Amino acid sequence: METKISKIGVFTSGGDAPGMNAAIRAVVRTSIYYKKDVFGIMQGYDGMISGDIVKLGARSVGNIIQRGGTILKSARSQEFRTKEGRKKAFDNLKKQGIDALVAIGGDGTFTGLTVFFEEFGVPSVCIPGTIDNDLAGTDYTIGFDTATNTAVEAIDKIRDTAISHNRLFFIEVMGRHSGYIAINCGIAGGAVATIIPEETMTMDELFAKLDEGGKTNKKSSLVVVAEGSKIGGAMDLAKKFAERNNYFDIKVTILGHLQRGGAPTYFDRVLASKMGVAAVEGLISGKNNAMIGIRNSQVVFNSFETITSSKHGIDAESLRISKILSI
């Protein structure tokens, strides 16, 4: 079924993620390919509320596929949480004649759009863009691959110092409530332990493991800690371990926003391109209130409800591998 959509609005919302620009490019060019007008809404929902909306053409998205961040800018809008804010946003869309939306963001973005759809019925499709890879319904979110590669590169560099100085490093990585970045950094970076919110390793168990390293003449070690760790962040863990252990020289590195920037990997560019095309084709063929996902290399559509009511769990095999290799 082909719908009557004629003007598509695209925006990025929540934390920026490498590959968002590639997704914007794909949405814009696919819209033009299907002879639809396409508009960029600046600064996420805030721009929808203030009317900061610009018409885009094929050339507006030239030379951005390789760039990190988002040319449309992003925000975590407080005003869109209010009914008045959403009404202003709808009025601005109407003024421009925008009759469908593509949102690129995380679960906060989708939650906002679910409410917006219930109130105003603007058809919308979401593209999962977040480094956290915490969204159900997709094996990968845009930005996760780049962020994890960036973190692993940093961990490799820290390892050089750890080895040269016989040091134990606690390295904290992002991910909000998810351990996806951490578990993969732990495996790829050769960590002696990885602390993630999904697992129940106690502080005592972690410290016993680290003590074991001292007893077996392990001179240096890396512990990767997810920022959502339930037993404390890298700083807390390092402080507490230092109180009971004088074998290792202990250091802490918090990678922070470094992980969100930089040129997207080939994987994120291709993923973003596939998802951008699918989003527009989905809207045109009548898909609505749905999030694009990639499952076993195939593009799929999930209902917002599936996404907002469940989380992307860490796969058991990654946990198993991580345990076997970190001795």
Ligand code: F6P
């Ligand atoms: O969701 C992406 C993310 O980078 C999380 O990993 C992190 O917890 C959060 O955003 C940081 O948000 P902000 O940039 O607003 O400080």
